[in-house]
Amino acid sequence: MTIAFHWLVAASVAGQLVLGWWMRTVPKSPPGLRAGWFNLHKSIGLTIALVVLAWLLARRRGDAADPLPRWQRIAARVNHALLLATLLALAVSGYLGSSFTAYPVLYFGRALPQWGHDWPAGKEAMSTLHLLAVWLLMSLLVLHIAAALWHWFNGHASARRIGLPRLRGS
Template identity: 35%
Template sequence: MTNARSIAPFETSARYTRVAIALHWLIGLALLAQIAFGFLLDDLAPRGTPARAATINLHKSVGIVLFVLIAARLLWRLRHAPPAWPASMPAWQHGAARFGHRTLYACMVVAPLAGYVASNFSKHGVRFFGARLAPWGPDLPRVYDALNGLHVATAWLLTALIAGHIAVSLKHALIDRDEVFSRMWPGASP
C-alpha cells in the first residue's frame, strides 16, 4: 500500500519497528536532558566563574554526540516508512502530524548545527570531552552572535514543539484511546 506520509514508499507494519522505537526514546530523553542542561547553564556555572568553561564544553560535547545520533536517525527514517495512520484519524490530523514531525526533525538538526558552527566563529572553539578542536573559522563576534541566536531560537522552538508533541500523544493515549501512542511504546501491542 502506498503511504503518502512517508519518504520511503511502503509501510511494513501497524507498529513502529524496534529500531524506530529505540531511537525515538533514546534521542527523545537525551534531548530533554540536553535542553534542560542548556537552560540551566547560567545557574550551574555563571559567566566568569571557573566552572563555566568546563560546563559549557560538556554541553557542547554532549550536543555533538546527540547531533550524530539525530543524523543517523534521520537517515534511517528516510529509508524506512512509518506505519500507516489509524483509520479513525481524520485527514487534517495526518497533515498536522506530518508537519509537526518534520518541524521537530528540522529543529533537531538546526539547533545543534547552529551551536557547533557558532562555536567555530569564536576563539574558544570546542573542547570535545577534553580534546581541543581548534576552531576552523575566524573569531567574528557578530557571526557568533547571529548563529548563537539561531541556536537559542531553535532550542526554544524545539521545547515548544516537544511540549505540544507530548500533549498530543497523551491525548491519543488517554482521550482518543487509539493505537498512536502504543505503537511507539516499547513492547506494547497496538
C-alpha cells in the same frame, strides 16, 4: 528500535534543555568550570544531531494502515519534520557559534575543526539563532506531547507505537 530511539532522544533533549538553561547561570569564575559545562552541552548536542541524522538515513517510511484522519497524519509528519530540523539547527548554530570564538570546540575532550575565526558578530548571530531554535523546539515539544497524551487517553494505536502502555478500558 524506533521506540528506543524515540525515548533516548527525548531524554537527551530534556536533559539538554535543563542543562542549557542552568549553565547560563554558572559564573565565569573560577576559570574552567563554566567551560566544562558548556563543552558537555556541546558534546551531547552534537551527539543528538548525529543520532538524528543516522535515524533519518536508516528509517523506513510507512504505516499506511494508520487509522488516524488524514489531517492528523499530516500534522504529525509536519511536527516531526520540524522537531528533527530544529534539533539539527540547534546543533549547527551551537557549533558555528562556538567556532566563531578563540576557543576550540571540544567533543568529549577532543578538539573539532574550527570552521570560523574569532568573530564576535558571527558568534552573537549564532547565539541568537540558537536561542530562537530552543524556543521553537519547546513549542513543538509541547504540541507533540499534548498530541501524544490525547492519543494515549483516547486509546489510539499511535500512542502504543512509541511505547506508551494501554490505559485500562481502551
